[in-house]
Amino acid sequence: MRIVIAGGHGQIALRLERLLAASGYEVAGIIRRAEQGDDLREAGAEPVLLDLESATVEQVAAYLQGADAAVFAAGAGPGSGAARKDTVDKGAAVLFADAAVRAGVRRFLVVSSMGADPNHQGDEVFDVYLRAKGEADAHVTRQDALDWTILRPGALTDDAGTGLVRLEAHTGRGPIPRDDVAAVLAELLDTPATAGLTLELISGSTPVSVAVKSVAGN
DSSP: OEEEEESTTSHHHHHHHHHHHHTTOEEEEEESOGGGHHHHHHHTOEEEEOOTTTOOHHHHHHHHTTOSEEEEOOOOOTTOOHHHIIIIIIIIHHHHHHHHHHHTOOEEEEEOOTTOOTTOOOOSHHHHHHHHHHHHHHHHHTOTTOEEEEEEEOEEEOSOOOSEEEEESOOOSOEEEHHHHHHHHHHHHTOGGGTTEEEEEEEOSEEHHHHHHHHTTO
16 A cells, blocks of 8 residues: 655654554655655655645655555644645645545545634634644545544653544543554544544543544444
């Protein structure tokens, strides 16, 4: 399987690339800066240099041709202002989804955020972020040509993963190591029966594979 990850140099994406490459997948990660390429190669992924804030649907679709799945894990980052929440967290996600449709890539995963809501109120940067993520998620869920799964992690930490999670439609707030988010994403890619689900994720007591099988109805 070939999997293309948007935001390929992100902290969750690099972890996911390592997991997928170790499992024998062919992985490509979209990056904005050439100097990020060595980190991807070290993780076992092919770097693809492309700026999702300025690319066209056709340009992105060309890189998605022949892929078996696409993962949107890009984000403007905590230091960015409200404008880039709109161009990256919303705009790039919409572009990537439209490009996947254009390229015929059905399986589509989104790393969203707990609290994402297109109707979220407020004018602070984090309010804009939650609204942008919510609007992007809403766009993805309207695409009949995508077998989408939206993952909304709680507060991300750099603690070592435990492999034990709580994965449900609604979990309530809580922390989750980035290691465990990546592990859940890898498992979701292997579980097409999770298509059409929007899931919240925090640390818990259930092994990742069991948690994913449970939400898939197995």
